[in-house]
Amino acid sequence: MDSEANNQSIVPKKEPNDFIFGRVLGEGSFSTVYLAKDIQSGKEFAIKVCEKRHILREKKQQYVKREKEVLMLLSKHAKTSAPFFVRLFCTFQDHSSLYFVLTRATNGDLLTYLQKAEKFEEDVARFYTAELVHAVEHMHLLGVIHRDLKPENILLDTHRHILITDFGSAKIIPQPPFLPETENSDGTARRSSFVGTAQYVSPEILTDKRSSPASDLWAIGCILYQMLDGNPPFQARSEYAIFQKILKLEFQYPPLFPSVAQDFISKLLVIDSKERLGAQDFGGYPSIKNHRFFESIDFDTLHLKTPPRPT
Numbered sequence: 001m002d003s004e005a006n007n008q009s010i011v012p013k014k015e016p017n018d019f020i021f022g023r024v025l026g027e028g029s030f031s032t033v034y035l036a037k038d039i040q041s042g043k044e045f046a047i048k049v050c051e052k053r054h055i056l057r058e059k060k061q062q063y064v065k066r067e068k069e070v071l072m073l074l075s076k077h078a079k080t081s082a083p084f085f086v087r088l089f090c091t092f093q094d095h096s097s098l099y100f101v102l103t104r105a106t107n108g109d110l111l112t113y114l115q116k117a118e119k120f121e122e123d124v125a126r127f128y129t130a131e132l133v134h135a136v137e138h139m140h141l142l143g144v145i146h147r148d149l150k151p152e153n154i155l156l157d158t159h160r161h162i163l164i165t166d167f168g169s170a171k172i173i174p175q176p177p178f179l180p181e182t183e184n185s186d187g188t189a190r191r192s193s194f195v196g197t198a199q200y201v202s203p204e205i206l207t208d209k210r211s212s213p214a215s216d217l218w219a220i221g222c223i224l225y226q227m228l229d230g231n232p233p234f235q236a237r238s239e240y241a242i243f244q245k246i247l248k249l250e251f252q253y254p255p256l257f258p259s260v261a262q263d264f265i266s267k268l269l270v271i272d273s274k275e276r277l278g279a280q281d282f283g284g285y286p287s288i289k290n291h292r293f294f295e296s297i298d299f300d301t302l303h304l305k306t307p308p309r310p311t
């Protein structure tokens with residue numbers, strides 16, 4: 001199964017007939033994810049199917065190509081260093097579709113858990129935020145900005161550890177000393193038409209359409225707020241009204257919102273992306289991990305812990 005992640009492998013290329021396709025696990029704007037069983041091994045996977053006709057019609061070729069590149073980059077060392085991402089095992093195609101064979105997350109997504117629980121207790125929110133910070137730190141060290149972090153894109157594996165998914169909006173920042181023409185000298189990505197998902201989008205993407213790793217840090221602030229409150233911080237009837245609130249930093253903490261979490265979130269939900277906690281860190285996010293909110297967390301052994309049951 002490692003034919004893509006390890007191109008030294010002599011495993012023959014897989015094809016659709018090697019799998020039994022089951023129910024739909026999820027649907028995106030130009031793809032459908034199916035539960036699938038590898039007939040030979042009996043193992044279950046999630047297979048993302050992108051219809052070529054649809055991709056061409058919607059001009060999404062760049063997004064699909066980017067998603068594959070990012071998944072391959074993250075999957076290269078998946079066994080040893082990056083447990084918190086869905087892994088790409090292989091890809092194949094037929095005349096009509098492209099297929100991505102991915103880790104199947106057996107416990108669904110974080111949004112569903114959150115909606116069932118209404119909101120999380122502080123320790124549960126802390127644990128999942130810590131896993132998210134750890135994963136985002138790893139991703140950023142590899143030069144990948146996700147740009148669409150939200151509870152729907154955080155899946156949960158058999159043990160309820162997180163698996164970040166959906167890299168269709170991601171951006172790869174080439175590592176210095178190479179700065180190709182698509183990047184600016186300050187490392188911010190060139191202007192693009194992308195905005196992500198309204199509730200989690202950072203102000204710099206709205207004002208100058210430039211994303212940076214700090215755009216993912218803003219999203220982490222929104223997601224933690226949502227885990228503790230039940231709703232994301234910026235909500236309104238229309239996307240336009242949400243954007244106005246984001247640009248004015250118009251949100252409040254409800255009474256009894258945990259105070260240390262409040263301090264942490266307020267250091268991430270900062271309009272100037274350079275002033276966000278972690279934005280000035282070099283090589284990892286020590287200033288985020290050392291915040292008092294994470295006092296009880298050992299980031300190096302998170303993947304060995306039993307995640308608290310989301311309640």
Ligand code: ADE
Nearest residue numbers: 025026033046103104105
């Ligand atoms: N829905 C979307 N992607 C999925 C995955 N990898 N596992 C389970 N459900 C999913």
